[in-house]
Amino acid sequence: MPVITMREALNQAMREEMHRDENIFLMGEEVASYQGAYKVSKGLLDEFGDKRVIDSPITELGFAGLGVGAAMVGLRPIIEFMTFNFSILATDQIVNSAAKMLYMSGGQFKIPIVFRGPGGSAYQVSSQHSQAIESWFAHFPGLKVVMPSTPADAKGLLKSAIRDDDPVIFIEQERMYGNKGEVSDDPEFMIPLGVAEVKREGTDATIVARSLMVPIALKAAEELEKQGVSVEVIDPRTIRPFDTETIIRSVMKTNRVVIAEESHPFCGVGAEISAQIMERAFDYLDAPVKRVSGVDAPMPYAKNLEKLAIPDLPRLVAAVREVSYLD
Amino acid sequence: MSELKVTPMKPRMQAEEASGAGVSIQAKVEAAAATAAINPEELRREHAQRQQEQQERIEELDRDTLHRLLYQMVLIRRFEEKAAEAYTLGKIGGFCHLYIGQEAVAVGALGALRPDDYVLTSYRDHGHSLAKGTSPDEVMAELYGKAGGCSAGKGGSMHLFDAGVNFLGGHAIVGGQIPLATGVAFAAKYRGTDQVTLVFFGEAAVNQGAFHESLNMAQLWKLPCIFICENNQYGMGTSLERAMSLQDVSQKAPAYNMAGEFVDGMDVLDVYQATKRAVERARTESLPTLLEIRTYRFMGHSMSDPGNYRTRAEIEKHQERDPIVVFRTNLKEKGTLDDAAMNDIEQRVREAVERALQFAESSPEPAPEELFTHIYANPPRQDA
Ligand SMILES: Cc1ncc(C[n+]2csc(CCOP(=O)(O)OP(=O)(O)O)c2C)c(N)n1
Numbered sequence: 259m260p261v262i263t264m265r266e267a268l269n270q271a272m273r274e275e276m277h278r279d280e281n282i283f284l285m286g287e288e289v290a291s292y293q294g295a296y297k298v299s300k301g302l303l304d305e306f307g308d309k310r311v312i313d314s315p316i317t318e319l320g321f322a323g324l325g326v327g328a329a330m331v332g333l334r335p336i337i338e339f340m341t342f343n344f345s346i347l348a349t350d351q352i353v354n355s356a357a358k359m360l361y362m363s364g365g366q367f368k369i370p371i372v373f374r375g376p377g378g379s380a381y382q383v384s385s386q387h388s389q390a391i392e393s394w395f396a397h398f399p400g401l402k403v404v405m406p407s408t409p410a411d412a413k414g415l416l417k418s419a420i421r422d423d424d425p426v427i428f429i430e431q432e433r434m435y436g437n438k439g440e441v442s443d444d445p446e447f448m449i450p451l452g453v454a455e456v457k458r459e460g461t462d463a464t465i466v467a468r469s470l471m472v473p474i475a476l477k478a479a480e481e482l483e484k485q486g487v488s489v490e491v492i493d494p495r496t497i498r499p500f501d502t503e504t505i506i507r508s509v510m511k512t513n514r515v516v517i518a519e520e521s522h523p524f525c526g527v528g529a530e531i532s533a534q535i536m537e538r539a540f541d542y543l544d545a546p547v548k549r550v551s552g553v554d555a556p557m558p559y560a561k562n563l564e565k566l567a568i569p570d571l572p573r574l575v576a577a578v579r580e581v582s583y584l585d
Numbered sequence: 586m587s588e589l590k591v592t593p594m595k596p597r598m599q600a601e602e603a604s605g606a607g608v609s610i611q612a613k614v615e616a617a618a619a620t621a622a623i624n625p626e627e628l629r630r631e632h633a634q635r636q637q638e639q640q641e642r643i644e645e646l647d648r649d650t651l652h653r654l655l656y657q658m659v660l661i662r663r664f665e666e667k668a669a670e671a672y673t674l675g676k677i678g679g680f681c682h683l684y685i686g687q688e689a690v691a692v693g694a695l696g697a698l699r700p701d702d703y704v705l706t707s708y709r710d711h712g713h714s715l716a717k718g719t720s721p722d723e724v725m726a727e728l729y730g731k732a733g734g735c736s737a738g739k740g741g742s743m744h745l746f747d748a749g750v751n752f753l754g755g756h757a758i759v760g761g762q763i764p765l766a767t768g769v770a771f772a773a774k775y776r777g778t779d780q781v782t783l784v785f786f787g788e789a790a791v792n793q794g795a796f797h798e799s800l801n802m803a804q805l806w807k808l809p810c811i812f813i814c815e816n817n818q819y820g821m822g823t824s825l826e827r828a829m830s831l832q833d834v835s836q837k838a839p840a841y842n843m844a845g846e847f848v849d850g851m852d853v854l855d856v857y858q859a860t861k862r863a864v865e866r867a868r869t870e871s872l873p874t875l876l877e878i879r880t881y882r883f884m885g886h887s888m889s890d891p892g893n894y895r896t897r898a899e900i901e902k903h904q905e906r907d908p909i910v911v912f913r914t915n916l917k918e919k920g921t922l923d924d925a926a927m928n929d930i931e932q933r934v935r936e937a938v939e940r941a942l943q944f945a946e947s948s949p950e951p952a953p954e955e956l957f958t959h960i961y962a963n964p965p966r967q968d969a
């Protein structure tokens with residue numbers, strides 16, 4: 259299988275799907291001529307023309323709403339946010355229009371749209387440009403939320419998101435765009451939404467990690483193996499729908515859980531996962547569920563403070579040791 | 586490449602042609618470019634006329650004011666040249682948006698203010714904070730992410746703040762500062778002070794709802810706010826023509842029944858005088874103004890922009906009217922500046938920038954516990 263970057267995998271997914279269905283168009287800031295602020299849409303303007311690959315003004319609320327409207331009458335927009343920080347301006351159209359249209363119209367108007375772009379922490383860009391806001395979107399019934407951690411997942415999940423008839427929030431991690439991995443070039447290669455993947459099997463403790471935290475969790479598992487702890491790493495891949503079963507199965511086996519996430523802990527996705535484990539598998543737990551999250555503070559600019567704000571390998575290793583009562 | 590982009594001086598009256606229904610977007614863009622294109626001879630004549638105008642303005646001002654404006658422009662230029670060097674050495678991180686080429690806008694506009702007036706701007710904020718009076722030491726230390734920075738190392742290049750000089754920040758969400766400034770002006774009026782608020786934003790920010798909502802409120806409630814669009818003709822890699830239906834930004838003022846003016850941003854004195862008029866209107870009548878100040882950035886959008894969306898020739902065309910060179914030359918021609926005075930300015934600037942670098946280098950990193958300070962003004966009780 260070809261080895262490509264996450265960036266290329268996302269690009270392939272859009273290209274293949276746009277060939278398959280001419281109702282799909284891509285709109286966002288700098289997606290066309292500039293080839294994408296992070297080059298994810300490279301080459302798409304040349305291939306599909308400016309009818310289908312469209313540079314928008316800096317008007318997030320406007321073009322997000324435009325996408326929802328176009329979806330109401332049969333198009334299948336991919337709306338790129340230059341970063342998810344700017345989706346905050348568009349949350350009205352995402353939350354009040356996209357998420358609820360099908361419901362409040364009594365099933366008449368489905369919204370097949372993908373809102374995608376990079377999210378999570380970025381390098382030294384301070385509070386307004388470095389934050390993980392998946393829990394905002396995951397909060398609302400009607401939205402689906404996807405966060406891939408490998409190039410293959412990125413491609414397979416994005417293709418599913420594009421073919422899905424519901425609004426999908428697809429959050430990529432800017433720091434991962436250059437990560438490489440094997441990716442199928444079969445145009446029908448898809449990964450269904452709502453299916454977690456066991457990224458590494460283990461027996462002593464489970465780490466539930468998403469996005470940027472997955473490679474760190476895998477490193478932690480390697481390190482812990484040397485210390486005699488066998489760690490299972492699970493990537494839910496989609497936050498909504500959420501594959502609780504796979505996680506519960508793992509908890510029943512390992513009896514110990516650490517949840518790793520970049521986002522703030524308070525009211526975060528980790529809190530939800532923890533609650534579900536408590537509700538469904540309390541009797542199987544040998545230790546309280548532990549979260550390793552981004553700190554409960556806005557992101558600082560200074561390099562030394564930024565380093566303290568984002569979960570890292572030592573914190574994750576320490577957390578697994580803690581739930582294993584090793585220290 | 587049309588000549589359109591090298592004519593920063595004339596507002597383009599394009600409203601009528603744009604209203605022609607049934608014309609394709611492509612055709613409209615081409616028509617606009619064609620009507621706006623001018624030949625090199627015309628451009629030279631225009632440059633000469635602009636030079637003439639600045640020389641007339643020089644006569645209306647005293648030498649101290651003129652030299653102060655020049656000093657500030659040179660300070661910003663040299664400060665940023667050093668900051669760019671420090672960036673490539675890895676001493677400054679993240680996004681770093683340089684102001685080089687646009688100095689006349691911040692310097693001219695802020696020169697028209699009283700020290701207690703308020704200023705807000707975008708992430709391209711080094712020039713505004715320096716012109717407002719923040720110490721270069723603290724600005725450089727902030728870029729370095731040090732404890733001695735004007736935002737304690739927490740904000741970085743995009744978020745300079747200095748309450749001491751009423752500089753209310755660099756803001757990194759495009760358009761986000763515009764409603765904030767409207768609120769600052771509201772507060773000044775509410776408290777009955779005669780302070781004026783100036784807010785700077787790029788032309789791409791004009792496409793955000795925040796701009797339109799703010800202008801409407803400001804005029805509706807007669808708020809002493811001056812909205813300054815720094816039209817450098819690009820939002821990142823997207824030219825104005827590709828993103829805005831009516832490109833005469835100053836013409837958006839009438840839609841809100843607001844006073845609007847078009848200003849040559851390469852002439853610091855045009856900026857100074859236009860802002861003076863707006864400040865007068867705000868201070869005495871409590872009325873807002875929209876200024877479209879046409880300028881051009883000589884560097885990339887940020888330090889990481891390769892700039893493939895415009896030609897070197899286009900940049901060089903604009904550099905012919907480098908606001909510092911133009912001003913210096915005119916001051917000399919009018920006999921208001923001699924070589925000794927110019928050398929003195931360069932010397933003082935060099936010292937200030939050198940001091941700033943040393944201060945930034947020697948300032949300590951923020952202490953680890955600073956991660957959790959400044960989250961709340963009334964922090965929750967520790968023992969709770
Ligand atoms: C809401 C939002 N969308 C997108 C961005 C990314 N971005 C930063 S600056 C910029 C271009 C802004 O151009 P303009 O307003 O003309 O200001 P200039 O950079 O030219 O000073 C973009 C798209 C952002 N910071 N905020």
Ligand SMILES: [Mg+2]
Pocket residue numbers: 787788789815816817818819820821
């Ligand atoms: Mg601009």
